[in-house]
Amino acid sequence: MSNNTITVTSPLLPDLGEFNTMLQDIWSRKWITNMGHYHEELEKALAEYLGVEYISLFTNGTLPLITALQALGITKGEVITTPYSFVATSHAIWWNGLKPVFVDIDPNTGNIDPTKIEAAITPNTVAILPVHVYGCPCDVEAIDAIAKRHNLKVIYDAAHAFGVKYKGKSVLEWGDISTLSFHATKVFNTVEGGALVCHSREMKEKIDHLKNFGFEDEVTVVAPGINSKMDEMRSAYGLLNLRQGDAAIAARKHVAEQYVAALKNVKGIKLFPYEIEQTLSLPLSFNWNFAYFPILIDDSYPFRGNTKGALSARDALYEYMKSQNVLGRRYFYPLITDFEPYKDYPSATSANLSVARKIADRVICLPMHHALTDENVQHVLDCIIK
Ligand SMILES: Cc1ncc(COP(=O)(O)O)c(C=O)c1O
The missing domain is CATH 3.40.640.10 (Type I PLP-dependent aspartate aminotransferase-like (Major domain))
Incomplete structure (x- = not known):
């Protein structure tokens, strides 16, 4: 690294x-x-x-x-x-x-x-x-x-x-x-x-x-x-x-504000859970800690890199970010029910878990922590938007 x-x-x-x-x-x-x-x-x-x-x-x-x-x-x-x-x-x-x-799961919250x-x-x-x-x-x-x-x-x-x-x-x-x-x-x-x-x-x-x-x-x-x-x-x-707990959460909030402002209208990207969209403009029923910054990438998102066809738009972006020294995390992917100890339970079928399957296939958590600089955030955004 x-x-x-x-x-x-x-x-x-x-x-x-x-x-x-x-x-x-x-x-x-x-x-x-x-x-x-x-x-x-x-x-x-x-x-x-x-x-x-x-x-x-x-x-x-x-x-x-x-x-x-x-x-x-x-x-x-x-x-x-x-x-x-x-x-x-x-x-x-x-x-x-x-x-x-x-x-x-609920498609709006996970x-x-x-x-x-x-x-x-x-x-x-x-x-x-x-x-x-x-x-x-x-x-x-x-x-x-x-x-x-x-x-x-x-x-x-x-x-x-x-x-x-x-x-x-x-x-x-x-x-x-x-x-x-x-x-x-x-x-x-x-x-x-x-x-x-x-x-x-x-x-x-x-x-x-x-x-x-x-x-x-x-x-x-x-x-x-x-x-x-x-x-x-x-x-x-x-x-x-x-x-330093409060200061760390405040620093995370500052990162989230920049992500929201830059990503809220980008084609093919959904801010997720929905509260992220609302957090910065509407009073919420809860105080959030900005633990993660997940986004969902669908196939209308312009493809990154040169592996079109081999990868989903999400995986292509994930790999492209990596090539630019930005480590996202596909969290949660795979689903727990894809793992060997759980895959054969009767409730583990894709038919039963269609929302979870769709979200797991689209999610990337962007870098999110107390020590990110505005410059770091801009570099992450450049990978996604430019
Ligand atoms: C949702 C959830 N549950 C449980 C755990 C387990 O916590 P620990 O790694 O501290 O054992 C984690 C840790 O990543 C988690 O994200």
């Missing part, structure tokens, strides 16, 4: 001097993992920043998904979910020995289409596992109503939804449990990391046991839990990064 490559994302890094001071403190405490000082501080700080009461730190964003199903006592049955996500969403169902049932959920419910359905794709909230009210009507649990994969608010409150307040990823590629990162948000002290205690092998106290194991603790170094790093 050349030095002037514009990457699709770039990690938010804390100031090295400040991090070093914290490391010195950790060294002097001689307590480097197992719910230490900085672990406690970060849980408190995140609860406040995100506006939630009960949050548990995890070592990544996949284990809280797996643990959420266990904490809710879901041991058998079917879980309704989306094919349009990172594969970890379905893996969490698989690791619990449950059956994923895939439901198509989130699970609530109008199609009820048709997928059977006597074996136990839960719904939607994803707030790109950080845009699902139709949480419709999903809540369906869950109540059918007595189902709801776990939101909110890996992308750090800091997102819906109608003035954290979107993490919806559902029985929400999970976050603090992976290096995310709006807020702890290198690797994640968290689980729940709504009662009892549930948080249960989850804290589950992430520590099931230990309730020194001599009692209450469940076959896993080891998913966040260590002190990453907790301290997270505390420092949290201080």
Whole structure:
């Protein structure tokens, strides 16, 4: 990769001097993992920043998904979910020995289409596992109503939804449990990391046991839990990064504004999800975090490069951008249901998932992060428009 490559994302890094001071403190405490000082501080700080009461730190964003199903006592049955996500969403169902049932997505948002959920419910359905794709909230009210009507649990994969608010409150307040990823590629990162948000002290205690092998106290194991603790170094790093969270989101917004202004009327390009089009001009029911900047390319988009016929207009643009040192990401492509472990489920057919298929075949996420300069953004736009 050349030095002037514009990457699709770039990690938010804390100031090295400040991090070093914290490391010195950790060294002097001689307590480097197992719910230490900085672990406690970060849980408190995140609860406040995100506006939630009960949050548990995890070592990544996949284990809280797996643990959420266990904490809710879901041991058998079917879980309704989306094919349009990172594969970890379905893996969490698989690791619990449950059956994923895939439901198509809303063409305007990429989130699970609530109008199609009820048709997928059977006597074996136990839960719904939607994803707030790109950080845009699902139709949480419709999903809540369906869950109540059918007595189902709801776990939101909110890996992308750090800091997102819906109608003035954290979107993490919806559902029985929400999970976050603090992976290096995310709006807020702890290198690797994640968290689980729940709504009662009892549930948080249960989850804290589950992430520590099931230990309730020194001599009692209450469940076959896993080891998913966040260590002190990453907790301290997270505390420092949290201080720059608002500034990072503001910088992302500035990038989005430039993309929207330049791309909103380009033939063959649809800004997606629809909120991107509205975010900058209309008051929204939610505060977005600008986690990604996805666009959809259809075949009326003028073809880039010299591989016409061999590639779709989307793939040609993707390859052309690469040739100009701009790395987009076809996210989410392929669909989860294209992968070997999931492709043979009855709900994995293209006929059942036609919207997801179409979007996966057209999407490119443009470079989006806090450190992009106006010049970088212009170079990305030149690849697309010139
Ligand atoms: C939607 C979604 N769910 C789950 C995960 C898994 O998170 P992690 O990589 O922190 O385990 C990711 C990470 O990319 C994700 O995007």
